[in-house]
Each structure stands twice: as C-alpha cells, then as structure tokens.
Amino acid sequence: MDQHQALFTRATRVTPGGVHSPVRAFGHVGGTPLFFARAQGASLIDVTGRTFIDFCMSFGPLVLGHADAEVARAAHDAVDDGWTFGACEPYSLALAEWIVARVPWAERIRFVSSGTEAAMSALRIARAATRRPNILKFDGCYHGHADALLVRAGSGLAGTSTASSAGVGDDVARTTLVAPLDDTGALEAVFQSAGSTIAAVILEPLPANHGLLPQREAWLARVAELAREAGALLVFDEVISGFRVARGGMAERLALRPDLVCFGKVIGGGFPVGAYAGRADLMDLVAPRGPVYQAGTLSANPVGMRAGLATLEKMERLDGWTTLEARTRAFTERLRAAFAGLAHPLSVVDAPGLFWIHRTDPASNADWFARFFHAALAHGLYLPPSPYEVGFLSLAHDDQILEAAAHALGLAAREADR
Numbered sequence: 001m002d003q004h005q006a007l008f009t010r011a012t013r014v015t016p017g018g019v020h021s022p023v024r025a026f027g028h029v030g031g032t033p034l035f036f037a038r039a040q041g042a043s044l045i046d047v048t049g050r051t052f053i054d055f056c057m058s059f060g061p062l063v064l065g066h067a068d069a070e071v072a073r074a075a076h077d078a079v080d081d082g083w084t085f086g087a088c089e090p091y092s093l094a095l096a097e098w099i100v101a102r103v104p105w106a107e108r109i110r111f112v113s114s115g116t117e118a119a120m121s122a123l124r125i126a127r128a129a130t131r132r133p134n135i136l137k138f139d140g141c142y143h144g145h146a147d148a149l150l151v152r153a154g155s156g157l158a159g160t161s162t163a164s165s166a167g168v169g170d171d172v173a174r175t176t177l178v179a180p181l182d183d184t185g186a187l188e189a190v191f192q193s194a195g196s197t198i199a200a201v202i203l204e205p206l207p208a209n210h211g212l213l214p215q216r217e218a219w220l221a222r223v224a225e226l227a228r229e230a231g232a233l234l235v236f237d238e239v240i241s242g243f244r245v246a247r248g249g250m251a252e253r254l255a256l257r258p259d260l261v262c263f264g265k266v267i268g269g270g271f272p273v274g275a276y277a278g279r280a281d282l283m284d285l286v287a288p289r290g291p292v293y294q295a296g297t298l299s300a301n302p303v304g305m306r307a308g309l310a311t312l313e314k315m316e317r318l319d320g321w322t323t324l325e326a327r328t329r330a331f332t333e334r335l336r337a338a339f340a341g342l343a344h345p346l347s348v349v350d351a352p353g354l355f356w357i358h359r360t361d362p363a364s365n366a367d368w369f370a371r372f373f374h375a376a377l378a379h380g381l382y383l384p385p386s387p388y389e390v391g392f393l394s395l396a397h398d399d400q401i402l403e404a405a406a407h408a409l410g411l412a413a414r415e416a417d418r
C-alpha cells in the first residue's frame with residue numbers, strides 16, 4: 001500500500017477523520033492527504049522524500065519560510081534555556097514591547113496560545129466594557145472556533161442567526177448577529193434595529209477565510225463609523241493579515257484604528273501563539289488588573305515568544321513587507337498571464353503575501369479546484385487543499401521559485417480546464 005494511505009488508515013483509527021484540523025483531510029479535493037516529514041524554505045518534503053513547493057505554509061505563520069535559520073536558532077536557544085516556567089520571564093516582555101512600540105493602537109497586549117483564544121477573549125472584554133449582550137460578525141469571516149463565533153446568518157438580521165456547528169447552543173448563537181460583507185444597507189439595518197445591544201463588531205479587515213475578499217475602504221470606514229456611533233467596540237481580527245500585509249497589518253494600510261485587535265500566526269513564528277491587544281483602558285479590564293478573567297498555562301510560552309520576535313525582527317531588518325508585497329504582485333501577474341486563454345476563465349486575487357485563484361463561475365469552482373489541486377500536486381506544488389483557503393507566500397519564495405511555480409500552475413490550469 002502507498003505510504004500516505006497506510007499512515008492515513010492508521011490515523012483514522014485514532015483521530016476523528018484522521019486529522020487534527022478539518023481542512024487537512026482533503027475533504028474538498030478528494031484523495032488521501034499527504035504526510036510530510038520535513039520542510040525547508042519554500043519546500044515541503046513528504047515521507048517518501050518527494051519535494052513540493054509549498055503555498056499553504058501552515059496557513060500563514062511562516063512569513064520567512066519553513067525552518068528559517070534565525071528563527072530556528074531562537075527556538076533552539078529557548079529550548080536550551082527551559083521551555084516553560086509558568087512565571088514571569090523577559091521574552092514575552094521583549095515581544096510585547098516590540099509590538100507596542102510599532103502598533104500604536106496596541107497600547108497593551110496579552111499573549112495567548114491561538115487565534116481562537118484571542119478573538120474569544122477580545123469579545124469577553126467588549127461585553128464587560130459595554131455591558132451589552134450581542135456581537136456583530138460578517139458572513140464569510142472566520143474568527144476561530146469559540147462557540148459565539150461559529151455562527152452564520154439566517155436571513156442576516158438580528159435574532160435570526162443559526163450556529164454553523166453542532167454543539168453550539170441556541171442561546172449562544174442568538175447573541176451573535178451576522179451581516180453580509182460589503183452591504184451598507186444591511187449593516188445600517190442591523191445597527192438601526194439592534195445597535196444599542198451590540199458590544200462589539202468583529203471583522204477580518206481583509207477577509208481571507210472564504211477566498212480572499214478585499215473590501216472597499218469606504219465600506220470598512222462605514223463599519224467603523226456605525227460601531228462608534230452605536231457605542232460598540234471595533235475589533236479587527238488580524239490573525240492572518242497582522243504582520244503579513246504590512247508591519248501594522250490592515251489597520252495600518254487602511255489608516256483605521258480598531259479598539260481591540262487579534263493577532264496570531266506570524267507573531268509566533270510558527271509556534272502556537274495568539275494575542276489580543278488594544279486601548280489601554282479596555283485591556284486594563286483583564287485580570288489581574290480588572291474583572292475580565294483570562295488565563296493560560298502555556299500563555300506567552302518562551303519558545304513561541306523568542307521565535308516570534310526573531311521572525312518580526314528579521315522581517316523588519318530586511319524590509320520584508322516591501323519585498324513580500326512586490327513578489328506577490330509579480331507572481332500573481334505571472335499567474336494571470338499563465339491563465340490567459342483558458343476555456344473557463346480564472347480570477348487571481350492578491351494582497352501582500354496572499355493569493356486566491358478561483359473560477360469566475362462559482363457553480364463549477366469546487367469541482368474545478370479539486371482537479372486543479374491534484375494537477376498542481378503532480379507538478380510538485382502543494383496548494384491549501386480547499387477552494388476557499390488562500391495561498392500564502394513567504395520570503396523564501398524567491399523570484400526563481402515563483403517563476404517556475406507560475407509556469408507549473410499554468411500547466412495545471414490547462415489540465416484542469418474542462
């Protein structure tokens with residue numbers, strides 16, 4: 001039996017669906033998930049020794065590439081020094097000071113272990129600060145898997161929300177209002193009917209969990225304005241966009257200032273780190289300073305703190321954000337050229353360090369993507385295994401790699417074009 005198949009068969013005996021996070025299961029693309037043994041730079045190496053150019057990049061943390069030497073050194077040093085103390089240490093202080101000095105709307109920061117925890121905790125502060133019950137999120141935005149955030153719209157207005165996961169109680173789902181993206185009328189209607197009940201409006205300022213859906217700045221500004229007028233907090237979920245699309249994330253690019261911001265992925269350099277940050281008066285509501293409880297055995301784990309700081313310092317030293325943006329633009333321009341003349345046109349959406357390829361005809365997109373994914377795999381390219389996950393670039397994806405990859409994706413697109 002094929003080695004991947006043999007491992008997956010064993011995995012399904014001991015783990016639900018054989019995976020520890022659903023999208024890894026290849027449910028959207030069919031076939032057996034590959035098992036990878038190593039990774040370096042822009043490459044993933046599977047258990048048989050085959051190498052793939054990686055555009056999944058662990059879904060976003062590895063902005064410098066896999067196993068970057070400086071980040072590896074920082075992590076090794078952290079392990080050598082003892083990897084968790086459950087007590088105060090200088091490493092989280094260094095990372096917190098680095099971020100607070102550069103992201104003015106992050107006046108205080110609290111480290112947690114995932115983006116899920118960050119979003120969940122930010123909402124707890126919002127409810128405490130406003131003494132209001134509800135939150136407003138947008139359809140198609142993902143904020144991790146806390147109960148209150150696993151909710152999508154019924155008909156899109158107050159009181160009609162339904163959970164998008166079994167096990168989320170109706171009482172919880174009811175407190176999450178959901179509005180469509182880019183629909184000012186619907187947004188205004190929600191605020192009109194329920195504005196005084198909304199503790200926080202949470203959104204990805206660059207939605208990147210249902211494909212890549214850059215929003216109009218005027219719409220984003222209107223969200224901020226309505227939130228402010230209603231006395232609701234504005235929470236930016238920058239778990240993907242933070243320290244990737246720019247040093248200060250989308251808030252910096254948009255010149256919009258959230259009250260609270262959620263980080264994850266890049267800030268831990270590929271180790272399990274999340275953070276929530278924001279206005280000092282709001283963050284000071286958190287225990288032990290204030291009454292909002294939030295804690296974690298492995299919060300601010302020194303390995304993640306030192307790897308995260310090494311990642312951010314290297315990005316800053318190399319002006320990595322400028323390079324990443326330029327490379328993404330050149331790569332996606334090449335892709336558009338490589339996809340010219342297909343019978344079924346493809347669209348390529350990009351933001352610095354991110355791209356999303358999809359069919360312009362949504363009805364056939366899912367079937368097409370499964371063929372495209374496997375054709376790309378046969379050409380040695382590993383894409384995120386879902387039509388709605390975005391592709392990630394890193395500084396390890398140099399011009400030569402990206403030129404070859406664009407050519408190979410052009411071939412894969414032709415093979416999948418029916």
Ligand code: PLP
Nearest residue numbers: 114115116142143144239240264
């Ligand atoms: N928020 C956004 C925008 C995300 O993309 C994710 C994960 O992909 C999360 C929150 C949850 O982060 P985590 O998977 O670290 O819990």
